[in-house]
Amino acid sequence: LNAQRTEDYRDDSYARDGGVLDPVTDDTPQFVKEYHDYYKTERGYHRRSPNSNEGITKTSVLSFINMPLLTYIGEIRSAVLMIHGAEAHSRYFSEDAYKRLTGDNKELLIIPGANHVDLYDNLDVIPFDKIDTFFKKVLKEK
Known part of the structure; x- marks a missing residue:
């Protein structure tokens, strides 16, 4: 480099x-x-x-050489909803990151049949209802 x-x-x-x-x-x-x-x-x-x-x-x-992206993931205290496609080549990334989050205000949602880019714009698979429910719940708890 x-x-x-x-x-x-x-x-x-x-x-x-x-x-x-x-x-x-x-x-x-x-x-x-x-x-x-x-x-x-x-x-x-x-x-x-x-x-x-x-x-x-x-x-x-x-710039990422000295700062791996997930170095401080264990310090996140905010609610986290991770959404990933079951068929995404990158699914392991969310699963690994999820394991490193602490607290009980986290959730990993795997969408059956979806790949990585399906969750960019495929309105039939993006779980808008789940996103809405999750954030209404965690924001209400504040």
Whole structure:
């Protein structure tokens, strides 16, 4: 990453990671195809979205080296509702994070049949009623 920063400085530019793969092929992993179906189509494309276009800078992740994202998750005292698709390749992330939360004001909701991007915009699977109920309950307790 430091070599990339040096190259970016010398070139007076910022190399990008490429965004979501385009085009996809038959042997492309399913979760990448799902990202493609969202970010590279009218469904989720946006001209300023890194995933729809050239991606983030290759060095964007450098700041995370000394600060893993879940370092202080055990200190969260606020209510947490985690919602994840049962078929999402990233499901393990929510399950692992949930185990590290403390307190009794947390909930992990796994949506049967849903993948990662289904929960971005698929109104048939997003559990709006559960979200409403959860937050009404935890906000009322305050």
